[in-house]
Amino acid sequence: MVTTERRPDEAVGRSVRFHRKQQGLSLEQASELTGLSVSMISKIERGLTSPSVRSLYALSHGLKIPVGTLFSDHSKMPAVDxxxxxxxxxxxxxxxxxxxxxxxxxxxxxxxxxxxxxxxxxxxxxxxxxxxxxxxxxxxxxxxxxxxxxxxxxxxxxxxxxxxxxxxxxxxxxxxxxxxxxxxxxxxxxxxxxxxxxxxxx
Known part of the structure; x- marks a missing residue:
């Protein structure tokens, strides 16, 4: 079973917030581009709700980012030869x-x-x-x-x-x-x- 020390939605939320701010978009502008409510985007960014697959695709299309960028890398490769x-x-x-x-x-x-x-x-x-x-x-x-x-x-x-x-x-x-x-x-x-x-x- 997959376990984590933090809320599983936080990484997705951080990614959404990063790309939104990188494009200089306010929550209201992101809402217009994605069709999602300001409240929903805010909750996703704060890791308070799990985005549905439909929401992920709406964010991907609206922010013009591949859905794959919302994947989180939980760990880095260990130091090895x-x-x-x-x-x-x-x-x-x-x-x-x-x-x-x-x-x-x-x-x-x-x-x-x-x-x-x-x-x-x-x-x-x-x-x-x-x-x-x-x-x-x-x-x-x-x-x-x-x-x-x-x-x-x-x-x-x-x-x-x-x-x-x-x-x-x-x-x-x-x-x-x-x-x-x-x-x-x-x-x-x-x-x-x-x-x-x-x-x-x-």
Missing amino acids: REDLHAEEEAGLVVRKSARRTLDFGEKRLVKELLTPQPIGTLELLMIVLSPGGSTGDDVFSHDGEEGGVVLSGALELWVDEKRLLLYPGDSFTFKSRRPHRFSNAADEETRVLWINTPPIY
Whole structure:
């Protein structure tokens, strides 16, 4: 289970505030650009509320920043021998576990870990971590592309076109991303899913 010493929403809020101020925008101007209320943006910036996926996309579009910039880097690579890691050779090829960028959706009990090295090509890998009771909430996704994945642990309840699918460790899936979809944890334990998007979302 993912744990942290601080509120999971604070890093996203700091990123939103940084990019807003970097562009010289007031909360009112950011509200006009994103379609989100001043109160909502203020709460997100202060880490008082978990932004929905729709809110993240609204902020990304309005502030003209990639959604991926809202991922937080929880830790830095430990001090190690560069020759052991061959850091230069690994650039663009490997993402070490300690260097994963993570987006925590807070009260949704949903965490997305970005597994794809930068810069991203046409394929994106994510580790979806759902705590008990975790889900995408009321958000229903529909976008260009194709996606799929495999359940690694726990159980996944996946809805595609309002068709309910129950998947267990070892089960895999794939579908066109234009088909409305959402998901939730169907187990009393943590559920992990290796998820693939093309083209990349984050």
